[in-house]
Amino acid sequence: MSYELPQAGEIDRACCAALDTADPLAMWREAFVLPEGVAYLDGMSLGALPKAASQCVANVVDQQWGQGLVRSWNTAHWIDAPRRLGAKIAPLLGVHSDDVVVADSTSVNLFKLLVAALQLRPDRQVIVTESNNFPTDIYVARGVERLRGDAELKLVSPGKLDESLDSSVAVVLLTHVDFKSSQMHDMAAVTRRAHDCGALVLWDLSHSAGAFPLDLRGCSVDLAVGCSYKYLNGGPGAPAYVFVAPQLQGELDQPITAWMGHANPFDFSVDYAPAKDISRFLSGTPSIVGLAALEASLDIWTQVDLSVVRAKSVALSEFFIWIVERQLDSTAVQLASPRDAKQRGSHIAFQHPQGFAVIQALIERNVIGDFREPDLIRFGFAPLYMSFADVWRAATMLVEVIETRSWDQPRFRRRTTVT
Ligand SMILES: *Cc1c(COP(=O)(O)O)cnc(C)c1O
Numbered sequence: 001m002s003y004e005l006p007q008a009g010e011i012d013r014a015c016c017a018a019l020d021t022a023d024p025l026a027m028w029r030e031a032f033v034l035p036e037g038v039a040y041l042d043g044m045s046l047g048a049l050p051k052a053a054s055q056c057v058a059n060v061v062d063q064q065w066g067q068g069l070v071r072s073w074n075t076a077h078w079i080d081a082p083r084r085l086g087a088k089i090a091p092l093l094g095v096h097s098d099d100v101v102v103a104d105s106t107s108v109n110l111f112k113l114l115v116a117a118l119q120l121r122p123d124r125q126v127i128v129t130e131s132n133n134f135p136t137d138i139y140v141a142r143g144v145e146r147l148r149g150d151a152e153l154k155l156v157s158p159g160k161l162d163e164s165l166d167s168s169v170a171v172v173l174l175t176h177v178d179f180k181s182s183q184m185h186d187m188a189a190v191t192r193r194a195h196d197c198g199a200l201v202l203w204d205l206s207h208s209a210g211a212f213p214l215d216l217r218g219c220s221v222d223l224a225v226g227c228s229y230k231y232l233n234g235g236p237g238a239p240a241y242v243f244v245a246p247q248l249q250g251e252l253d254q255p256i257t258a259w260m261g262h263a264n265p266f267d268f269s270v271d272y273a274p275a276k277d278i279s280r281f282l283s284g285t286p287s288i289v290g291l292a293a294l295e296a297s298l299d300i301w302t303q304v305d306l307s308v309v310r311a312k313s314v315a316l317s318e319f320f321i322w323i324v325e326r327q328l329d330s331t332a333v334q335l336a337s338p339r340d341a342k343q344r345g346s347h348i349a350f351q352h353p354q355g356f357a358v359i360q361a362l363i364e365r366n367v368i369g370d371f372r373e374p375d376l377i378r379f380g381f382a383p384l385y386m387s388f389a390d391v392w393r394a395a396t397m398l399v400e401v402i403e404t405r406s407w408d409q410p411r412f413r414r415r416t417t418v419t
Pocket residue numbers: 105106107108134136137175179204206207227240
């Protein structure tokens with residue numbers, strides 16, 4: 001599938017309309033709630049609401065909870081939801097349906113897998129990650145280091161990973177797509193190098209799943225986690241997912257040994273016996289209302305071809321860059337993401353010294369992106385619900401806000417808690 005972009009000199013509003021007409025994913029926009037007049041370029045932070053999610057949540061609350069009461073654990077299959085949803089996420093990761101389970105948050109799952117990975121490599125004590133990793137990943141690894149006493153977290157500069165790989169490394173923890181720059185790691189190559197030195201690899205896929213096809217099995221990945229409220233559109237704080245390679249599932253001891261991870265939770269036995277399969281990575285009772293919203297979204301994902309999603313994501317982002325760079329020179333904004341689309345995830349970042357105010361001015365104009373410290377403005381491309389017309393409007397508005405300095409107002413400098 002290719003999205004044929006026009007020559008740079010011919011870009012105008014009419015060519016967006018032509019691209020939207022030819023877009024094989026255009027029909028999916030109808031499956032989402034999008035406020036009238038808003039160009040939404042923040043799907044890498046919070047995905048849009050699938051229309052079906054409202055109905056699913058209402059049904060779970062009113063019917064299954066309201067009428068079914070406790071019977072719904074069986075009759076509405078609540079108890080199977082973590083595995084059932086895991087199986088729906090599995091194809092997005094390129095793994096078998098039995099190897100993924102939905103549980104807790106990404107942060108909690110990182111903790112479980114890091115502790116388990118250290119226990120599986122008792123003669124090694126080092127966790128390696130990059131200093132530019134998403135902070136929660138670093139904070140959780142620090143917490144594990146403190147808790148274990150003998151563990152050591154090594155933070156390496158981006159690009160310096162190879163130098164840190166030696167026989168002391170138990171686990172390499174990396175985020176596949178950088179949340180700021182959008183730089184993508186070569187999953188196959190990094191996993192191979194980590195394995196060559198005897199380490200396990202734990203990938204955080206928060207900015208990858210739902211943005212492009214993944215092949216965890218082909219890359220022999222050991223462990224992965226990710227959140228489902230970004231490109232997967234599961235809703236604010238939606239439950240996260242855990243992947244464990246099948247040959248490791250029976251061996252890994254995760255530390256939050258709670259009843260949902262027990263082989264037979266309803267035996268109510270005093271002794272803990274972990275489930276032999278991916279269920280052992282569950283801990284407490286799952287959030288059924290949250291799972292309902294996520295399942296509505298996953299039922300869309302099971303119908304789309306991720307290679308088409310990727311092709312459109314590349315086209316949307318290239319289009320955005322073209323429009324901005326044609327009209328603004330590098331003294332105004334600078335691309336802070338790889339120029340080669342093959343090395344990017346599904347968002348791009350530009351540097352602007354007043355980035356926060358620029359984003360606030362855009363939001364006032366119904367163009368929603370976001371800001372990341374110290375000076376990055378980020379724009380995400382969620383191909384299921386974004387159009388080329390959205391990109392045209394967002395990019396031309398960005399150019400206008402910068403050219404006219406309309407960001408330069410006191411109200412755009414007022415900080416909110418969440419950026
Ligand atoms: C968004 C994101 C998270 C979020 O973790 P939570 O536990 O859901 O808050 C974790 N890691 C990365 C790389 C992310 O981008």
